[in-house]
Amino acid sequence: MPIDLRSDTVTTPTEKMRDAIRDAAVGDDVYGEDPTINHLEQLAAEIVGKEAALFVTSGTQGNQVAVLSHTQRGDEVILEEYSHIFGYETAGLSTIAGVQARTIKGVNGQMPIPDIVAAIREDDIHCPKTALICLENTHGDSGGRILPLNYMEEVYEISRQHQIPVHLDGARLFNAAVGLGVDPKEITKLVDTVQFCLSKGLSAPMGSILAGPKNFIEKARKWRKMLGGGMRQAGIAGAAGIVALEEMVGRLEEDHVHAKKLAQRLALIEGIDIDAEGVETNIIMFSIEGLGMDSEEFIEKLNEHQILANSAGPYRIRFVTHRGITKEDIGTAVEVVNRIAAGAKTRL
Template sequence: MKTIDLRSDTITQPTDEMIDAIAAAHKAGRFGDDVIGEDEVVHELQDKTARILGKEKALLVTSGTQGNVISLLAQTCRGEEVVVENQSHTFLFEAGSMASLGGLFPKPVEGIRGYISPTTLEKAISVDDAHYAKTSMVVVENTHNYAGGTITRPEQVQALAQVAHEHGLKVHCDGARLFNAAVGLGIKAKKLVEHVDSVQICCSKGLSAPVGSMIAGTEDFIHEAHRVRKRLGGGMRQAGIIAAPMIIALEKMVDRLIEDHDNAKLLYKRLVEIEGLVLDEPDTNIIFIDLRNFDIDTQKLSAELEKRGVLVYGGYGTRTRFVLNRMVDSKDVQYVADSVVEILGGS
C-alpha cells in the first residue's frame, strides 16, 4: 500500500536536480568554510535571496525557528515585548525561544484568519511608562499555518507596518511559506515584504530542499544577525552542501506550489460535501477539518486514516490538519477524500 503523507510539506524529498547541484558544486570546488565567508555557493544563495525578496542582504540559517529567533534577537533588547498572533508559530511552536534565549516577553493578541489588524496592534502597544515592558516588535506570519495556510495581503502588511513604525516598532515576517502566499495571489514575494524590517523564508517546506532557511533585511540587520547566528551555534562550515539545493528550490520549485494549492482545493470540494464537517476554503496548501459535530475524535480519525495508508496530524484539539505537498498527486487526493468520507460517514 502506498503511503500518502499529508502531515506536513516538510516531508518533501529533495529532487534529483538538487542532489546533482550538490555534486556539481563539489566537482567545481565551490565549497569553502562559510564561518570565514569562503563558500561561493552560500554567497550565491544569499545574493539571490536578497534580490528575490527586495532586501539589501540575506543570510543562510539552519531552520525557520532559528531564523525567527535570530531576527527577533538582532532587533530587540532583553526585557522588551513582542506582539505575536496568539496562534502563531513564533508564539506556540518555537519552544519559547524568544523568552528563553532573548529575555523577550511575547504579547499574544487575537488575529483574524491569522492577521493582526492595525487596531489590535495599536491597542497592544504598551504606553511609555516605567511600569511596562517596552513594546518593540510585531511578528506577521504569512502564510499563517494554524489559521489554515491563510494569506495576509500586501496592503494588510503595509497597514500593519505603518502603525508599527509610527510607534517605533520593528516588523518581522515569519514567511516560512511566503512563496505559497505569493503564488496564491499571483504576485512577486518581494511585494509581501516591502514594508517589513526582516523576513524569514523556509526552503525546506513546499519548496522541497532538504534543509535550510534564509533571513533578509537591511545590511545593518544582517550584520547583527550574523553575530547572533554565531552565538546560537548556527555558523556552518562547507554550508554550500545545503545552499546548492536551496538555490534549486528558489529557482525551480516556487511556481509548482500552485499544484499543491489546486490539490488543496480539490480536497476541500470533496470534504465540504460531508454533512456537519466544519472547514474553510483553503487559500494555499493547508486545510484543517473540525470534528466538533462528530462522535469520532481527531486521534481516532488519524488512526483510521493510517490504516488506509494516509498520514495526517490530529493533535489540534478537534481539528485535523492536511498539508498538500509535492509527494501527493490529484489521484491521491481523491483517495484521501474517499477515505475521510468512508470513516466519517460511519461515525
C-alpha cells in the same frame, strides 16, 4: 507508499537538487568563503528586495536570530496568539531572547489594527519597551491563510509612526505570493526583515533564509554563530536552496489547486465541518466532531488506510498538500474519509 498529508516538510529533494548537492563548490562559510552560500544569500536577498540575507539551519533559528537582532532583554514583542513564533518555537522568545510576548487574538492570522495600536507601550518606567511587531504570512494555524497586502500596509504604517520594526515569519512566503499572484517583493517591502523556508513546499532538504538591511544581517550573523548555526562547508545544503528558489516557486500553484479540490470534496461529506472557501494555499483545517470521534481516533483510522495526517486540536485535523501529493492521492484521501464517515454514521 503512504499518502503523507502531515506537512510540506516531508518533501524530498529533486534529482536536480541531488546533483547540485553532489557538485557544489564549497568553502568555510564562517570565514565567508563558501561560494555556494554566498551565491544563495545574494540570490535570496534580490528575490525579496532586501540588502542582504543569511542562510540559517531552520525557520525557527531564523526567527530566533531575528528577534535577538531586533530586541534587547526585557523588551516586548507583539504577535498573534496562534503564531508559530509564539506557539511552536519552544519558548525561544523568553528563554533565549529574554523578551516578553504580547499576544493579540487574530482573525485568519490578522491582528486587528486597533488592538495592535493599543498594545504598543507608552514610555513608562513600569512597562517594557515595545521593540518588535511580528507577522506570519501565510498563517499556519488558521489554515494557510494569506495576509492581504492592504492589511500589511496598515501594520507597516503604524510601525513607522511608532518607530517599531516589523519582522515577517514568511516560512511559506512564496505560497502567499503565488496565492496573491504577486512578486514576493510586494509582500516583503512592507516589513523590515523576513524569514522564509527552503525546506517546505520548495522541497530543499534543509535551511531557511533571513533577509533584511545589511547592518541587521551582520548582527544576525553573530547571533547565528552563538546559537550554533555557524556552519562550515554549508554549500552542500545551500546548493539545493538555489535550485529551490530558481525552479520550485511556480509549481506551488499545483499544491494550492490540490488543496482546494480536496477541501471542496471533503465539504460534501456528512460530519465533516470545513470552510472550503477559506482554503487559500496548501493547508486544510477541518473538524470531525460531527463524526462522533476525536482526532486521535480519526487519525488512527486514516493510518489503517495508509494516510498520514496531524491533529490540530481535540476534533481538528490538518491536511497539507505538497509536491509528493498527486491528483490521484486526493481522490484516495476523499474516498477513505468517506468510508470513515460512513462507519461513524452506522455507529451513531
